[in-house]
Amino acid sequence: MGTARYIARRLIFSLCLIIGVSIILFTMINAIGNPIEVLLAERPGITEEMIQAVTEYYGLHGSVTDRYFTWIWALLRLDFGTSIIYNLPVSEMLVTYGLETLKIQVPAILIALCVSVLISVLAATRQYSRVDFGVIAGAMVGHSLPGFLLGIILILVFSYTLGILPSYGAYSTRNPLWGSDMADALWHMVLPVGMLVFFNCATLTLLLRSSLVDVLRQDFITAARASGLPERRVVFGHALRNAFIPVLTYLGILFGLMLGTAPVTETVFTWPGLGALYIMAIQQLDYPLIMGATMVITVMLVTATLLTDIAYVAIDPRIRLG
Amino acid sequence: APPFFRLYLMIPNNQPARMIWGTLAAQQMSRIGIDVVSSFVPFTVISPRRSRGDGKPHAEGGWDAYLERYYYNAIQPTPNSLFHSRLAPPSGQNFYYVNDAQIDDALDRIGNTIDPAGRQAAYRDFAKRWYDTEPMTILFYPKDVIAVNPKLKGFDTTTFNPVFFPNPESWTIEGAGNDATAAFASWAPPMSLIPMYSNGYSDSNIFGPVYNRLYEYESWENKRLQPGLALSHTMSDDGKRWVITLRPNVRWHSGEEFTAEDVKFTWDTILNKAYGAPISATAEQVLGSTESYRVTGKYEITVELPKYDMLFLDWLLGAQAIIPKHAYERIPPASMRGHVASTWNGRYQVPISGGRNYTALGGVGTGPWIAQGYDPQRRAYKFVRNENYWKPHTGNVKTFYVVNIQGTDSVLSALRSGAIDAHDPMYDIGPLAETIEPSWGKVQTFDSFKWQHICYNLRHPVFGTGVDTPLGRQDPARAAEAAAYIRKAISHAMPREQIVKEIAGGYGEQGTVPLPFTSEQYDHDLLKPIEYDLAKSREYLERAGYRY
């Protein structure tokens, strides 16, 4: 029925998007010239056979279209090729590094969501009060403070000056905190997650507050109050869920934004994630890795958008399906 | 006034300090009338350009100039392995097309003179000719500055490819009992962990602890060779015939015994073009062909060199790690680079005698450390102590990690948080040394065998061959002379003293020629620092025919 068809439509559209991105990406990479040159350039005295072997290995023979289809076919088999620099299967690297990225991004979004809900409710229910003003001002500052600058400041304060938080990496190489790998991992997450939370929280709060202020003015809120429902239920039960509808789009964008700027975040905190991997791949012109990472980031983004669309359906019965 | 000519300067973007002096160098060049187009690029952009081997200038797909840090592959300076006109790419590593009869002659003498005094004279001739024509602008000799965990004792060497590497078998971490864990930071991810493919310390930091060489250096201090897998050798008077006796009862990590066949296998693979080892050409120069050596006993190998070459002992025996025949011979040449033995990512079975298999997690060597593979989350290569090592460990480290950390800041905060004990010299922590507190970091400095330079494509018509300079056009015979004037002009425009003091944090010496500043071969009387003098620069340019 409607919902299923709607989701099917979105899925197909998402697929088209991914294919489109893959074509653009491929064209871009190929505009630079045959990667094999870069790959083999530093190997003087190399033989024809060896070039042949490596060409075979990376599927780089044939015309551009041939190569594209070879590549796509490989992608479909989840075979992203082998990293030139690391000599590892790209798919494996993407999973390991991707998980590290998600490990900071997802908690950051979730925490930011909870915090900003509380703050926005606090502000929106006291519109024009000092609290409200403070929240807006704070959120505005946070919204304008670039994440990486904040990260730098956090490192300066917490790692350099106070020396209480690690500023680099996701794990201690040895001697994990309290001897527990779990505690150690969380310990390392504090700063990057903290930075992302602050950054997201600011923007989310700005949006959520204004959405909430709008919703709180609506007739059905007055109606709920006039029915004698306690304020808490009116705000949390009736207003918040409605206020979330416009914010939902942003959540999708947020996810994209975080993945998109993961290179910066992960550079600042030397986080072993997809972003850092991407930077490395670009620096070193590790084509299979660049293509793989971009594709994965795109797929994640498209998935986030798709999930947002589906979330709309779940949260708002008015969305016209089909 | 319009600029005299255009020069494309590529500045590798992996080292902020170098980017800074690169920018400064570009500015200084433009101050004397050169139109400099500088760009920050990763080394991967530079290498294919320079290894095309056709000497084209930058605008035609080749290159004009770039910044580089360089060192010889052996502790004895071996300019003959780099700057001989014979070694032009693609088969050699004279990427700069240094092509000077006097230099060639000196280099040949360096390589083939057995007599130490004669060789010393050859070094001097090389240095003098270089100092006069300056085929490259040597900016300075950096010192290696390494901050270590104050509790770490026995760290008395800097890494130097591939001869020195962190040798944690001699480390003692105070107060850590008998099975301490140590960690070492390495800047760049390795390309391949098969020794013959090594590109520099990003690789040798990791594979080094696993393998042995036939001869090894005793210490960084005295830089003397001592027997490693070889026990001793004999050399004929003409320096051509060598008999090498190997150490018996040495076992590979798999449990197999080390024999002369492994040495032969190692040299065979290096020379075999199908494996595509970049050192192949140099090895061929030294050994000639696979015909020149024979296994003459289980622990003996006899070599007939085409002619004496200092590189044989100092480089091939002293710097090239021996790899196991039983473990690697089954790997097809084309997939050697992608094999687990090269990536250390995964496991593979090594057949050993008795029809059994040994499960390897990385490279198989005879060395003091057994590879445990790569942990991608920690970005670390893990090693455990080889309890059956032929030489006892002198420290208390049982588990060892090499961690991939990029960035000076990161490495220092890692040291501060106790995550690492030491790091490789790539980090250039010199300028930040003052921020290291004794409570968490001890700064150690080492004289290094490297130099930082601006290198030129010497086939460039202006500053390479000089045919396109005013003087060169006017008098083709003096073209080379004109090009040298231009290079000297650039050289005099470089504020070396300031670069060392302000950018390198004072850790270095002003540069002149590509010979290690502290080596015996460096003639301090001859090689006076090149002064920073823009007037002189202009004068040289005028001599090349340019008018202000």
Next chain:
Amino acid sequence: MSDAILAPTAAPPRAPGIWRQSWYRFRRNRAGMIGLCIVTLVVLLAILAPFIAPYVPDDTSAMLRGAARRPPSALHWLGTDRNGYDVFTRTLYGARTALMVGLGAMLIASVIGVLIGGIAGFSGGLVDELLMRFAEFFMVIPVFVVILAVVRLFGIVVVGTWMEDIPNLNMMTIIVLLGCFEWPPIARMARAEFLRLRGAEFVEAAHCIGSSRRDILLRHILPNAMPPLIVLVALGIGGAILAETMVSFLGFGDPKAVSWGQSLFFNYEALKVAPWAVLSPGAALFVTVLGFNLLADGLTDAFNPRLRQ
């Protein structure tokens, strides 16, 4: 027939126009005014940089004097950085780059966005559907990542071509890319506005009168669609500046450009030794982005007249 309350005989002074009304509303918005002041200040500083700055931006004489990485002093008001540059001068000139990036990128984005959104909204139907899908396509591409890749790869492609002679090529690339990727929100907004206005009664009234399509588009719809677009553009400028800084911070910026991101990139490593070299451009960046965000906030209010009250 007369209307009693409109009785005054002498014509009263001309009422302020709609833009001026917006300005009155804007003036009452404290945040917006702060934003405007900041932006004006940044623009002024950028224009006057050559007159205020004590040095030329690529003066490294401090280095030759042996005075790099020195704390603020009378000679160098905000100190010098690792390159031997005067931090104050670089920060001042950085404003020019920032504004160039912000304005340039958003100019491109607005032109593309208004064109595409306008066409989609005005023609509707299949064209609309296709164009909006196209916009969506651009929205899922991770802009930042693409910029890094393109800047990097472009650097290889241009060598030896005429493009190399373009001054600040990297910067131009970044600006163009930002412009080419930031247009979808503008297009969406433009489309929504065009769609709304296309059906607006006053537009139908114009149809009834017999106004031509061109008149309707240019004289009725476009001016009315502007305000929300201006807000988006103001927001986008801040975003573009930020994006450029991040690209530079990662070392993919224009080596010749005097940009805050570039300063951050070079001095980030020396954060602890010479924090002033990082904090000055950082603060400048923050304040500028804040200025544009506040400005956009104020504009939203100003352009949102509750006309019905």
Next chain:
Amino acid sequence: MLSTLASASSPVTAAPPAPLLEVRDLRVHFFVREGVVRAVDGVDFRVNPGETLGIVGESGSGKTVSSMSIMRLVPPPARNVGGQILFEGEDLLAKTPDEMEALRGRRIAMIFQNPATSLNPIYSIGAQLGEILRWHLKLSRAEADARVVELLTLVGISDPATRLRQFPHELSGGMKQRVGIARALLCNPSLVLADEPTTALDVTIQAQILELLADLQARLKMSMVLVTHDMGVVARMAHRITVMYAGRVCESADAATIFNAPQHPYTRALLESMPRIDQSYTGTKRQPLPTIAGRPPNLLNPPPGCRFHDRCPEASAECRRLLPLETTIAPGHSVSCLKRGSEGIAA
């Protein structure tokens, strides 16, 4: 369906019973940046048990604000600045927020103007109505559902069990308004406030809803305050009528008196300015309709004197100076007009 008029049995003749709701000198001001908007500025009215009070007046005359302030739900920046609202003898303005919450929906309920916006779009009808029941009456889910079904049936919704699970956007406007009415009646309130309950609806649907309201009001014996600007609607529904103008009451009387013997010039003008549907205008040359010239005063800065003076054909100098107070001129009929004997105060 034929019906009789609700107002046929008007309880005017008896001595005034104790009012259910009495509003005395209610003042609600909006404190906006430009100053104080005196949206409601001294309003009195009362509602007797079982009676419908119609409040009429032009747009912006303060009808909505008055009725919202009975609920104590005027939105900021509005504040109640004076007066009393006596509900069953107790002053609502003196109650704590918790006491008010207990009262709202249970004793005093509200029907909103726009059925489309007054239902929460994301919850089903059953969920929204059930929640109120569960909260006030502590019913179980099943009990609440049963009660909701009962009420939906009462307001004439067919197949209420299905409707329960539907969302507001799946119902037509008339149906939504019925749901809105059902919501108001959930806890058997004794007073229902209806703010223009039919303005957003179609003519024939409006007739249906009015019919329903009149019927329910008579059957459930509740009191109702019906706010509207349509004289026809009040004529049909209300027992008593209060006419408001610019935040003040002009005239209050029972319905027949207002229509047959209006005293206040504004009430008169209002009645006369409407064309009559039951009167032919063809044949002779059409006479212009009597109009009220001008605009209502700006409540931000109301002129001194009677709020209506500058549009009033009878206005004198007095009127421009003195604010008339409400005076009873006959039992159950009060007017605020100096010309009708009201006292004036200089304000």
Next chain:
Amino acid sequence: MSALLEVDGLSKHYPVFERRLFRAAKQSEIRAVDGVSFTVNEGETLGLVGESGCGKTTTARSILNLVTPSDGAVRFRGEDIVPVFKGSDRARMLEIRRSLQYVFQDPWLSLNPRWTIGETLKEPLRVHRPEAPESWDARVAELLQMVGLEPHHAWRYPHEFSGGQRQRVGIARALAIEPKLLILDEPVSSLDVSVRAQILNLLVELQDRLGLAYLYISHDLSSVRYISTHVAVMYLGKLVEIGPVDDIFTRPRHHYTRALLSAIPVPSPGEAQDRVVLKGEVPSAMRRPAGCPFHPRCAAALPVCATDEPMLMQPSAPHRAACHNPA
């Protein structure tokens, strides 16, 4: 009296698309207006009434070609203007626009908020150029006075006016090029009671002075009764009854008209009224019942009503109703 505007079998059908997986497929259509015919004579007012969504606005917009009619002819002074609008003869099109003008329902939305009233009023002059630009200012002042505003109001912006005043501006704009027929789409519905009378008076006065004909669309029956000479009643896109105003109001023949009339509350309490309260909701134009569209709600429905669609009877009679069982 000659026929100024003849609408003959006018229809407007909107297709309804259903989104399939890949493309939108036409599923059905909304017959917003379905074969409507009526005539407006010079100097007369035809009131068009009906419930929300019955197609009044669509009829007006089809006449003005703001939407292209699906079928039928619109004759202005005997000439079919539908092809003219479709054609490319702009001059001819402008000529027709000049005689046929529209006044919108919502005085808040129908004026460009960024233009002064003067600019708005000059726009028709600019397009049609009935006179030289120098005299435009004078003409604007004249127009403003004609609708009861002051000349200096030309400098003001719409938001500075009250609803009634804005509606006057809307009328002035329509009058600027001296049309013969004004189509008024609920011109007073959104205005306050006290302002409505002013606008109605203005309309009557203008009609008397300029001899305009009106097509007056409204669901406010009292104003229709006041202003119209003839009334047409629509239900679900169809004309169900048409006739002289007094006939319709006093002797309605269609049961829908009767219900409509009785649904209007009369402002006189106590007046017992024979009230017909309709059951059920207005069906949507998309799911139109078979037979007489009104039969599901009609108390006097016969079996035939469910199957046969009644036609407007007696084409020549002034008062006609489309009903099988007229009252």
